[in-house]
Amino acid sequence: MKSKAEKSQFSKLISDNGIWVVLVVLIIAITIVNRNFFTPNNAVALLTGEAVKGVMTFGVTLAILSKGIDLSTGSVAALSAICSAALCQASTSKLWAGLPTMPAIVGILGGICIGLIVGFANGWMVAYLRLHPFIATLGTQLICRALCKLITPGPVSKLTPGFRFLGNGKVGPFHMIVIVMIIMFIILAFMLKMTRFGKSVYAVGGNDQAARVAGINVEHTLVKVYMWCSFCAALGGVLLAGRSDSADPANTGLNYELDAIAAATVGGTSQTGGICRPSGVIAGILIMGVINNGMVMMGVNDQMTFIVKGLIIIGSVAFDMRKNAVKK
DSSP states (O other), X not given: OHHHHHHHHHHHHHHHHHHHHHHHHHHHHHHHHOTTSSSHHHHHHHHHHHHHHHHHHHHHHHHHHTTOOOSOHHHHHHHHHHHHHHHTBOSSSOSSTTOOOOOHHHHHHHHHHHHHHHXXXXXXXXXXXXXXXXXXXXXHHHHHHHHHHHHOSSOEEOBOHHHHHHHHOEETTEEHHHHHHHHHHHHHHHHHHHSHHHXXXXXXXXXXXXXXXXXXXXXXXHHHHXXXXXXXXXXXXXXXXXXXXXXXXXXTTTTHHHHHXXXXXXXXXXXXXXXXXXHHHHHHHHHHHHHXXXXXXXXXXXXXXHHHHHHHHHHHHHHXXXXXXXXX
């Protein structure tokens, strides 16, 4: 009996932490192919490179948890990046001529406010117009990207040092962009585990009708979910602009929503809603980062990287659906 109990505990341990086993196996495999992968410098490059996508993943996670999706995050990041960067241009040839250079905090808050407005619109369409999240956020994705190109045909660059600090600065030996990602993860974990809102999101994603019976305001919860999602996207856009010292209407945040969805799904956030472990989301982000970074170091063609990401998304969703079908 003891042996069976021990085997059961071991199986549960592997089942609960299998995503971390996959991460370790990936790191070992890539290190065998290229020994320069497992070095402190490359670890820093990997974390700083994936920090923005990580922040955006924390937003998408809530949308998926509520049995929804958000395809607009990359375009929201671009729109927020362009507007916040335009407020903090240090050069004489500004996008908005005549506008004085604003303090960094004004630019940052301006970009985040734009994200919150888009998030409210997404949430309102999903909650009150009963549009499918795929359709609602696909629409805002196209609108936000078009607005970026209408605002400026080219990159907004030469930003103030204060604005760039958030994406490119350091606090001692630690990169600010990584610190922001860690803070956002702590907020996400606390929100999901310790707040009424987090428990409501789980309930809505698991069964929205049962959530209504339990007294949860489903519509308000969904609006907050999509506002959080766009807040994370906008913050990601501000970080991107600060890191690269520019915001490009065509390329900033392009396809970032796919990486965010892939990371959240690989991390165990169920596409059927109601299931998510914050620690798994972090593992998913790191796995996608290891794949991105490792394939670059191995000299793999960019298009092959997209193929691998696509297969990961399909495989993760298929595995999730099969697992839930077995439970039922």
